Amino acid sequence: MNTRVSINTETLQEASSQSDAQLHQATIPSPSVSKPDYNKLEAQLDAIKSEVKGKIGAEDAAYIRRIILIQRICEWSGRILIMLGFIQPLLWVVGVLSLATAKILDNMEIGHNVMHGQYDWMNDKHINSKGYEWDIACDGASWNRVHNYEHHTYTNIIGKDRDFGYGLLRLSNDFRWRVKNVWQFATYIVLSVLFQWGVSYHEMAAERVFFGKKKDNRKNQVTHSELKKRFFSKGARQLVKDYVLFPLLAGPLFLWVLSGNLIANLLRNLWTSTIIFCGHFTGDVETFKEEDCKNETRGQWYYRQALGSSNIQGGNLFHVLTGHLSFQIEHHLFPDIPAKRYREMAPKVQAVFKEHGMHYNTGGFWKQYASVLKRIIRYSFP
Amino acid sequence: MSTLKLLLDNLAHRFLHHGSWRGYWEVLMQQFRPAWRDGYFRAQIEAVRNLRSDMLEVILKPEKAWPSHIAGQHVALTIEVNGRLTTRVFTVACGASFHRKTQKIRLITKVSNEGALTPYLSSAKPTTWVNISAPKGNFTLPNTDKPVLMVAGGSGITPFIAMLEDAIENKQLSSAPVHLLYFAKPNEHVLLGQLSALQKRDNRFTYALLNRQQDGQVEAHLSHFTHAHWLVCGPHAMYEQAQKVAKLVEAPLLSEHFAALPTVTTGSLSEKETFSLVHNGQPLAVNNQETLLSQLQQAKQPVTYGCGMGICHQCQCVKKRGVVRDTRTGELSDSAEQLIQLCVSQAVTDLEIQL
Numbered sequence: 001m002n003t004r005v006s007i008n009t010e011t012l013q014e015a016s017s018q019s020d021a022q023l024h025q026a027t028i029p030s031p032s033v034s035k036p037d038y039n040k041l042e043a044q045l046d047a048i049k050s051e052v053k054g055k056i057g058a059e060d061a062a063y064i065r066r067i068i069l070i071q072r073i074c075e076w077s078g079r080i081l082i083m084l085g086f087i088q089p090l091l092w093v094v095g096v097l098s099l100a101t102a103k104i105l106d107n108m109e110i111g112h113n114v115m116h117g118q119y120d121w122m123n124d125k126h127i128n129s130k131g132y133e134w135d136i137a138c139d140g141a142s143w144n145r146v147h148n149y150e151h152h153t154y155t156n157i158i159g160k161d162r163d164f165g166y167g168l169l170r171l172s173n174d175f176r177w178r179v180k181n182v183w184q185f186a187t188y189i190v191l192s193v194l195f196q197w198g199v200s201y202h203e204m205a206a207e208r209v210f211f212g213k214k215k216d217n218r219k220n221q222v223t224h225s226e227l228k229k230r231f232f233s234k235g236a237r238q239l240v241k242d243y244v245l246f247p248l249l250a251g252p253l254f255l256w257v258l259s260g261n262l263i264a265n266l267l268r269n270l271w272t273s274t275i276i277f278c279g280h281f282t283g284d285v286e287t288f289k290e291e292d293c294k295n296e297t298r299g300q301w302y303y304r305q306a307l308g309s310s311n312i313q314g315g316n317l318f319h320v321l322t323g324h325l326s327f328q329i330e331h332h333l334f335p336d337i338p339a340k341r342y343r344e345m346a347p348k349v350q351a352v353f354k355e356h357g358m359h360y361n362t363g364g365f366w367k368q369y370a371s372v373l374k375r376i377i378r379y380s381f382p
Numbered sequence: 383m384s385t386l387k388l389l390l391d392n393l394a395h396r397f398l399h400h401g402s403w404r405g406y407w408e409v410l411m412q413q414f415r416p417a418w419r420d421g422y423f424r425a426q427i428e429a430v431r432n433l434r435s436d437m438l439e440v441i442l443k444p445e446k447a448w449p450s451h452i453a454g455q456h457v458a459l460t461i462e463v464n465g466r467l468t469t470r471v472f473t474v475a476c477g478a479s480f481h482r483k484t485q486k487i488r489l490i491t492k493v494s495n496e497g498a499l500t501p502y503l504s505s506a507k508p509t510t511w512v513n514i515s516a517p518k519g520n521f522t523l524p525n526t527d528k529p530v531l532m533v534a535g536g537s538g539i540t541p542f543i544a545m546l547e548d549a550i551e552n553k554q555l556s557s558a559p560v561h562l563l564y565f566a567k568p569n570e571h572v573l574l575g576q577l578s579a580l581q582k583r584d585n586r587f588t589y590a591l592l593n594r595q596q597d598g599q600v601e602a603h604l605s606h607f608t609h610a611h612w613l614v615c616g617p618h619a620m621y622e623q624a625q626k627v628a629k630l631v632e633a634p635l636l637s638e639h640f641a642a643l644p645t646v647t648t649g650s651l652s653e654k655e656t657f658s659l660v661h662n663g664q665p666l667a668v669n670n671q672e673t674l675l676s677q678l679q680q681a682k683q684p685v686t687y688g689c690g691m692g693i694c695h696q697c698q699c700v701k702k703r704g705v706v707r708d709t710r711t712g713e714l715s716d717s718a719e720q721l722i723q724l725c726v727s728q729a730v731t732d733l734e735i736q737l
Contacts, residue, residue, distance in 0.1 A: 061465030068409045117695040120721045123467040126405045129695045133399035149688030241397040
């Protein structure tokens with residue numbers, strides 16, 4: 001019974017050369033990749049994890065505090081420079097870039113990672129997954145539910161992980177083709193531009209708070225009115241801050257600041273959206289069926305995480321600006337290890353994958369991004 | 383000042399999405415003032431010396447804003463140990479008069495090699511910045527005409543030293559005498575020089591150094607003091623004995639006692655044990671075999687949860703005290719306040735959590 005959907009015909013051909021004995025070993029049947037010895041895979045990945053865990057300490061605490069410091073400096077120098085645009089427009093440009101960098105650092109290297117609990121061991125009142133709230137329209141608690149729970153637990157299981165296409169895009173044959181998929185490339189562009197609002201609205205869309213037929217298989221942890229309240233409250237505060245409060249503070253330079261903030265938010269939206277798409281929707285990423293994952297072992301879970309993600313190669317600054325989501329594979333295997341540690345884990349993980357004949361999906365930014373765009377276009381059509 | 387703080391905190395909360403204004407700038411401030419932390423006072427280590435091989439005296443200089451203590455009160459000491467903020471509570475082992483004169487305070491602690499904080503403290507260098515809380519606690523010298531009986535067990539001597547220092551300095555000892563029963567293991571009594579100096583300064587204070595091997599249990603010594611006001615500081619077992627007698631003879635009793643954490647070994651895993659779990663003030667009996675999450679669910683308590691395997695942090699809550707075991711690694715947690723995930727935590731001691 002082959003239930004895994006094969007995305008890529010190349011991997012299909014690879015699979016046909018695998019031995020039959022291996023094909024019958026595992027409980028998750030797959031036509032595309034040889035099945036690893038799950039117990040061995042589990043032990044090897046656990047070993048990588050515990051080795052790094054033993055090293056986590058002062059260095060990691062100093063690192064995240066340094067990033068927070070840089071974020072504060074970028075944000076406030078950015079906001080001030082934007083107001084000085086009347087002296088020299090170039091200052092405004094630098095200010096916008098600085099503010100955009102601050103927002104990217106806050107959302108990715110700080111917010112995303114802290115909210116994953118990567119720094120909870122520090123016992124710091126302000127740097128922990130329970131208390132952190134980020135500079136983005138999406139309410140942190142909502143994000144924790146949809147992202148940390150659903151997406152990271154049920155990664156790429158169609159019907160359980162709503163991040164697969166965000167209910168807007170058709171990215172595999174698991175979904176029936178509809179007419180609206182023809183213009184899904186335009187939908188994707190709009191989603192990228194408004195990414196923070198997409199993320200913010202994500203949980204409510206799935207819960208059918210405003211539109212659509214309610215699904216009865218969903219267990220609600222939060223009432224719809226609470227969802228609405230938090231959505232509007234957080235969203236409104238973001239709008240007031242960037243488009244009313246700071247522009248008003250600038251007095252006659254109202255429009256300079258308003259447009260600067262708008263562009264900084266736009267840059268942040270495009271960047272985060274692009275990085276996240278490259279981590280999950282490249283051509284080789286696989287999807288899974290719900291029934292395959294019942295009673296799965298930790299080894300099988302690792303396996304699914306591995307094949308549901310893709311990495312992007314780049315320099316250290318690039319990795320920091322992606323919040324180390326350029327190591328999406330390592331992030332999915334070890335979501336609560338401080339993300340900078342993924343750099344040293346990656347070669348070891350790659351070696352383990354190789355040993356098990358598993359595909360380690362990595363490549364340069366443009367290669368991965370082209371692959372994403374191809375996938376969006378490919379599944380626009382039946 | 384407080385209105386401004388309120389306004390700034392409100393702005394920080396609404397628009398910077400941060401718990402407090404000071405918290406938002408914490409990392410920047412730390413560049414100039416080490417260990418500057420929202421909600422804590424700063425203090426600098428002045429000196430660390432061994433009173434005995436396993437007993438440490440730490441002299442701290444708190445920042446000016448620190449509100450001085452009343453003799454007998456304690457502070458929470460927080461130090462960043464390998465990136466982790468680790469907190470322990472210590473009695474201030476000096477009077478407020480000492481702090482007033484020198485701007486310094488003294489802590490005395492027993493060093494345990496398995497401890498999270500004390501081994502680090504013994505090697506801490508002078509000038510290191512640490513954090514302390516405001517002084518807390520009601521264990522102070524009562525305002526009474528009665529004679530006072532102090533009963534100290536081991537390191538429980540520290541609040542009494544502080545109280546006596548201040549009372550004698552400020553000539554507050556009433557005409558009635560103060561007597562101290564100081565229990566410790568043979569040859570493990572500390573601060574003897576200071577005790578005899580205090581007695582020389584005011585002969586209404588007397589004391590006896592006792593050990594249970596030679597002098598018998600605490601109860602045996604209490605019967606002579608039925609008319610006194612009792613103060614007890616020491617291990618829990620000692621407090622229980624004193625409390626029993628106090629009830630019988632109707633002596634007023636004020637106490638501070640500490641339950642030493644049971645030494646936890648992985649060997650005890652197989653034996654089913656029951657502990658008490660206080661969550662949001664409500665008690666629940668839990669065992670050490672199932673996770674806290676499943677037991678809270680069975681008890682129909684409202685808990686938020688998600689993956690059930692320690693990934694998503696939905697069931698995370700604040701553990702106020704107690705030790706839990708991580709079911710994935712067998713690792714034991716710290717005993718002080720920290721975040722735990724209910725779905726991968728089992729009780730190892732009695733616990734208090736905040737859902």
